[in-house]
Ligand SMILES: NCCCNCCCCCS
């Protein structure tokens with residue numbers, strides 16, 4: 001299986017995120033990608049290549065132009081205020097406050113952010129565009145006939161909606177790839193999010209569409225981040241009604257419960273008649289994950305890969321979460337090797 005990887009991910013390295021009332025070191029670190037790359041190489045999974053540059057057009061097929069321009073200019077405008085700390089919002093445009101875009105970078109940072117855990121830094125723009133290029137190059141390879149490709153995307157993407165960043169995400173790599181697959185002739189694309197956290201951004205992007213099926217298995221938003229999306233009754237709207245499936249599971253759910261939800265999701269994908277599958281591959285479902293509460297063990301990720309291969313679809317894997325840095329490489333490589341063994 002081909003891996004797309006760019007060292008530019010290293011340029012996204014926030015200093016801290018606000019967790020439980022204190023600023024703590026970011027969980028989403030460059031070492032995550034280092035460990036995954038090492039495992040992919042150690043398993044001899046296949047070639048590791050640098051992504052082709054795709055420019056902004058395919059990103060703008062998913063993301064709002066004002067948001068993209070904000071990301072592109074934020075750091076320069078932030079430092080022009082005399083600041084060199086991470087750019088983090090200090091409030092949000094919450095209920096009954098005016099939904100107008102402020103002029104100044106500090107207000108725009110509040111308008112275009114979902115949380116205070118997603119710092120914009122000097123290298124964010126370059127890292128985020130490189131991750132989108134990895135996903136787009138992966139999609140291009142599927143269009144060219146590859147059966148399965150792994151985009152080692154960092155920063156991740158599934159919490160980013162068309163016009164906001166959050167959950168360590170800036171560009172929604174999986175959604176950008178799904179849209180590219182649609183733009184290059186795939187009639188029906190399924191996006192399956194197996195990260196511990198609901199892919200609120202991806203759901204939001206495709207919620208009113210029937211050409212992209214979105215499914216997510218995740219910690220119940222009644223208790224788990226991102227709290228305000230991901231309930232089972234969210235089934236899509238307008239044209240998209242019936243093309244959105246959420247499988248929220250109680251924190252602490254056992255492995256068999258998780259795999260039962262996966263089988264239900266796979267059944268829906270088969271029924272949809274997808275031409276391709278994009279997997280938002282978060283491995284923070286791992287029992288040892290520091291910010292998540294499921295129970296998968298490292299061998300279970302091999303089972304996950306094998307189940308996904310059973311769909312017999314051209315498949316693009318986009319890396320999302322997974323914050324137990326030691327085991328992340330084995331957990332991700334197990335999915336990819338489990339897939340290859342059954343493909
Ligand atoms: N105490 C948990 C804080 C969660 N903060 C954001 C989590 C983003 C996960 C991305 S996959």
Ligand SMILES: [Zn+2]
Pocket residue numbers: 195196197282284321322
């Ligand atoms: Zn996650």
